[in-house]
């Protein structure tokens with residue numbers, strides 16, 4: 001089944017602008033809402049833990065949504081969905097940065113020796129740092145002007161979003177002291193997205209590993 005519906009939906013520039021405004025409002029509004037709850041002492045018994053969890057989960061959710069857009073745009077009669085992928089990916093990075101800043105400023109109290117120790121010695125933190133650096137590289141190279149300059153290398157670099165997702169899920173699962181149900185749902189979602197991007201797998205086979213996919 002190539003498309004779920006027959007009639008294609010075309011978005012005009014005004015529609016696209018409106019959708020982007022909605023994405024900005026939700027992404028920034030949520031930060032404002034969490035901040036508001038923070039200053040009003042409404043984040044629960046451990047506000048730093050609440051901030052860390054909220055920012056980490058939101059970053060992961062946005063990363064998954066940005067990756068789900070391509071398979072959805074291929075199957076739904078609205079290819080224009082792809083126009084929002086970059087913005088959502090950038091917000092995933094934005095939340096990941098907030099998550100990291102929460103950790104080093106509130107949890108580690110900006111003690112530089114402690115920060116260096118934590119970021120280099122605790123395995124699940126190291127995994128998070130690597131994922132964050134990949135997201136940084138993808139965000140910095142996301143503007144169209146850089147994409148054009150990089151040519152084919154741009155796509156090769158941007159395939160790193162899959163290792164970034166895998167590392168994030170590993171970081172998440174590893175960070176939990178108890179319970180595995182929530183990460184399992186995320187792993188399943190990620191596998192589903194990866195399978196639905198069969199084309200990506202085939203291209204990876206052909207270009208990077210030198211053997212042909214069937």
Ligand code: HEM
Pocket residue numbers: 049052053054055056057059060063092096099100103125128129131132135168171172175176
């Ligand atoms: C410098 C990089 C990073 C640092 C220092 C870091 C730090 C942490 C810490 C300390 C926790 C455990 C919180 C707790 O005790 O409950 C955590 C959990 C988590 N992190 Fe990160 N992280 C980093 C990168 C990332 C990135 C890039 C993502 C997503 C894109 C991410 C998503 C998560 C998620 C989903 C959790 C689990 C939250 C929960 O239990 O609900 N982290 N992180």
